[in-house]
Amino acid sequence: MFPLQSMTIDELIEQFESLEDWEEQCDYLIDIGFDLPKLPDEHKIEPNKVHGCQSNVWLVANTSDGDSPVVEIQAESDAMIVNGLIAVLLAAYSGRTPQEILDTDIKAIFARLGLDRHLSPARRNGLFGMVKKIRSIAEQAA
């Protein structure tokens, strides 16, 4: 398995598509969830919580200095499958410019991963809660 930081969203999708079924894909989410860098405890505070998630999710972002600043995202949940979903979002969004984030068709990515079919509506709401938070960070930075 790739170390997560070096994995692009395309590589992640390719990996996902090579797996047999949703159970294997879900196992893969759990595995990349375990590899997700831990968020320091000082960031696990109420203002950083993502609303709409059934589990606790904390998300923080830094925008780098310079001419073409990029948004670095860190996030963690207390649920492991959710950490896998966070890993997907980081592969899609983290290290991108605000405009790239806003231009990303995340629904198409979720569809290619089959998340639109396999996640319960409650889970999808939680996932889109994270997307909303990331996009609002990008909008502020753009």
Place this chain on the structure above:
Amino acid sequence: MSSTTSQQTIDVARVRQDFPIFSRPLPNGADLVFLDNASSAQKPQQVIQKEVDCYERYYANAHRGIYQFGVAIDEELEGSRAKVQRFISAAEPEEIIFTSGTTMSINLVAYGWGRKFVKPDDEILINEMEHHANLVPWQQLAKETGAKLNFIPLTDDYRLDLSQLDDVLTKRTKIVALTSMSNVVGTINDVSHVAARAKSAGAITVVDAAQSAARSATNVQSTGVDFLAFSGHKIYGPTGVGVLYGRRERLEEMDPFLTGGGMIDRVFRDHSTWAELPAKFEAGTPQIAQAIALGAAIDYVSSCGMNAIQTHEVQLLKHATASLAEVLGLKIYGPDQSHKGAIVSFTVDGAHPQDIASLVDRKGVAVRQGHHCTMPLHDLMGVSSTVRASFGMYNSEADVDVLVDALHYARKRLRLT
């Protein structure tokens, strides 16, 4: 309970044959182990067929037509009301109001009785184990009337601490609302005792019987409650229908909540008078087919025997409590078995309830995860969510064993050793 039979035990294999849902495997090939009965129960063929028959053989609107089907549908609907009356030992069928479910039943009391009789500085006595459906309507009532919410304290094992009842039940208490069985920790409350104390304090008692109605005999007269609510879908009946029982005196004195067709006596240009019970509280076209099929659900559980169902579930609870103790890091919340029904909420150290529920689902085990509409109770328990396994009449000890194996599997998959 009026309709118990001589049958003392549940023949699970035979009962399961009545439930079509168990006749085919899940999409992933696993056999269904359904342990989310506190949320909603599966339906026997007898209930499904009753609803189909209604639509196929004699359907018409209720309380309106004098044609043949109009008469037939009314006979079925009122027959179902009489079954509910006998099922909960109410004095008369007019005390049975069909609603959409427990939530609507409790809201009906909060609006119809509460807003008429609760005044500023009056008190409403609730507690922190209640389902939001028996909590939020009272918060709203208090807010709108200027009344105050009081809470019966809970013990460390999540029972009502009745030794402190005198401190919270006062001359100003107008309503005492409590569940007969916790939907999370399974605690069985002493409704008779609370109702008697409430009565001597001049308060009415409202009981959320959503869990207990499917699990033990209900007797509204011997317990002395004023109002009692339950849902059809939790007692193996249809969704969309529920019951509000109200003592005649209470129903007569309270205002209707929904107004419109079917609930009036005479409508004038500028005012109306109300129909007699129960029509006064059943505005609009009722849940006809669902209410009729609820009668079939009551026939079904009655023919099995509520005492037999209770005995069966107590046995399952005993087996589940002992077996779950084998799972490392598993903590069950709530009182010991002598004070609870077959609802078991737990956490597993190092694992989020969401992950547990997802992983045991692979083995066909349907359990609920989350706060189960009891955020204040979870605040007391110090966790934001739990896994809940709740048992029904068709569950077996083998189901418990599949759950336990699935939990071992989930722990392993989450790298817990």
